[in-house]
Amino acid sequence: MTSSTEMSAMLKKRITLASLGEKEWLVLLLWFGLSILGTAKEILDGNINNYLVFKHVFLHVCEQKPLYISYPAEYQDVNLYGPIFSFIIAPFAWLPDKAGAMLWVIANAAFLFVAIRQLPLTRIQQNLILLFSSNELLGASSYLQFNQAIAACIILSFALILKGRNCWAAFFIVLGTLTKIYGIVGLAFFFFSDNRWRFIGSLLLWGLVLFLLPMLLSSPTYIIHSYKEWMEALSFKNEKNVHFEQGVLLQDISALGFIRRVFKLQHLNNLVVIIPAILLFLSQYLMLHWRHNSKFRLLLLCSTLLFPVLFSTSSESPTYIIAFPAICIWYMIQPATKWNNALFIFALIVCSFSHSDVFTPWVRHHIAVPYALKAFPCLLIWLIIIYQILTKKFLPPVSTHVAADTSALNT
Structure with missing residues (x-):
């Protein structure tokens, strides 16, 4: 049996966490505030290299230039995202770099925020997850990363399958996979689906649509060749790491x-x-x-x-x-x-x-x-x-x- 002392400690912990999780203003302040402040510092210091890499995925697809080679005159490092990423970054690429970089980070933070809100947990539990994860978000935002969106894709694929929205769950799995491979782990939730044949059909449909979509910005030959180069680039990166x-x-x-x-x-x-x-x-x-x-x-x-x-x-x-x-x-x-x-x-x-x-x-x-x-x-x-x-x-x-x-x- 649980002693009265242990029961008291457990109750105190729950009350403390519940009190913290009830503060909606604190959740918003830490989640978005830290992310924005960290990004603002990097922008003011001129450290937006990752955003420039992302922006040029769109530009290079439009110009049908190789996606996975160095462009030292434009940015450091190389792109490692799939061709569909050109559509994701497109709305931001049209903006001035500083504005585009800031809105890019806010959009990624908001995407993960919404995804966590879809979890089958209480509002207080969701708030605590957001609070405790805010420092990791700060780190990812400071590097202007896309990992927040990959996490959101995986979480949304889980939450939407549980809600019976197989088509949209499949969309996020395919989007995450064709962008950064990691999204493929969303298939782990396949057996939670209440209509598996519909789920499989949705995966095939979205796979075809998102594979073809970048061709609207370039050409079929270019995109097919880019996917081949993407696999080679990932293999080379693994050896280097x-x-x-x-x-x-x-x-x-x-x-x-x-x-x-x-x-x-x-x-x-x-x-x-x-x-x-x-x-x-x-x-x-x-x-x-x-x-x-x-x-x-x-x-x-x-x-x-x-x-x-x-x-x-x-x-x-x-x-x-x-x-x-x-x-x-x-x-x-x-x-x-x-x-x-x-x-x-x-x-x-x-x-x-x-x-x-x-x-x-x-x-x-x-x-x-x-x-x-x-x-x-x-x-x-x-x-x-x-x-x-x-x-x-x-x-x-x-x-x-x-x-x-x-x-x-x-x-």
Whole structure:
């Protein structure tokens, strides 16, 4: 039995979190305010290189120039997004660079905000997810990234399938996949669909439409060739990312990078880690009998959001805007125990703040970044999620009559 002291601590925690989650103004201030301030600083400092890369995807598609080579006169680095990205960035590319960059960041923040609002959780839980994830959003926004939208696509594919809106769920899966590959993990929710044939048909339809759409800006031959070059560019990038000793320290911030760097296994074959990870991920479907259980569904969503970040060599610090909301969702549906609280705080500090000024420069430059420390708490919680699913921890205790959907809420 739970002691009165434990009950009192649990109640106090819930009241505290509930009080924090009720402050709508604070949610909006941190979510959009931090994002806008961080972006404004980068714009004033002239650090909008990523936006210039994105803008020129549209311009280069229109001019039918190669999408995956360097253009040092226009920007640093190379584009790694699919041709459909030209349509996504088009409305912003027409604007002056500074205005376009700011509106681009706001649009991405708003897109993820709306996606989180669609989750089958209480308003307070949604607010807490937004609050706790706001620092990750700040990091992604400061780099003018598109990862916020990829996270939104994955979350929306989950939420829309649960609402029976298979066609739109398929749209977001295809859009995310043809933009940054990561979106393909939305297929993990296939078995939650109430009309799988309609879902499959929608995937094929949107796949055709979004594949052909960039041809309106250029030509069929150019777009088909661009997709081939895209695959080659991604393969080359993967090979480059693993050679961190040659200076690619800010890449491969993943479970792969963490294992490779901590254990000094520079030449570790990615498949040694990825194949067991895939098998573990697939093992969750042994519990599909419980696919109508809302907690099981949310745990699978968390696992799915974490997977592409943890097992991709292209993961960077800003990529964790995809993974960290999963940590927050997981926490929201856990019992209010000291262990869960400590684990979440550990993840919040090490994952969300390890690349920030909360850590000293020495720790950041000698430990957090070189050893891909940001990935460790996410890997730990991903393994815990797998364990919770395989051992049916999503089910309520047999001795209680509390509803499965509400017994474990932190609020």
